[in-house]
Amino acid sequence: MVCQSYNFGSKFKELRRSKGISIEKVAKDITSKSHLSNWKNGKATLDITVFVKLLSRINIQPAEFF
Numbered sequence: 001m002v003c004q005s006y007n008f009g010s011k012f013k014e015l016r017r018s019k020g021i022s023i024e025k026v027a028k029d030i031t032s033k034s035h036l037s038n039w040k041n042g043k044a045t046l047d048i049t050v051f052v053k054l055l056s057r058i059n060i061q062p063a064e065f066f
Helices: 008-018 022-025 033-040 048-057
Strands: none
Touching: 008 022, 008 033, 008 048, 022 033
């Protein structure tokens, strides 16, 4: 399953920034910084399992995100 950007990337960025977590720290050992950035900008897709791992990294449950 693939998680396309829609508005998810922007929302994820807001949450990440509100928690003071850098894009490098979020992406580390999960995906590349550039891929995460491309997803945020709607230029790439993100596998749902990767998305859930990224949410976990910023201490957000999927239900909270949606």
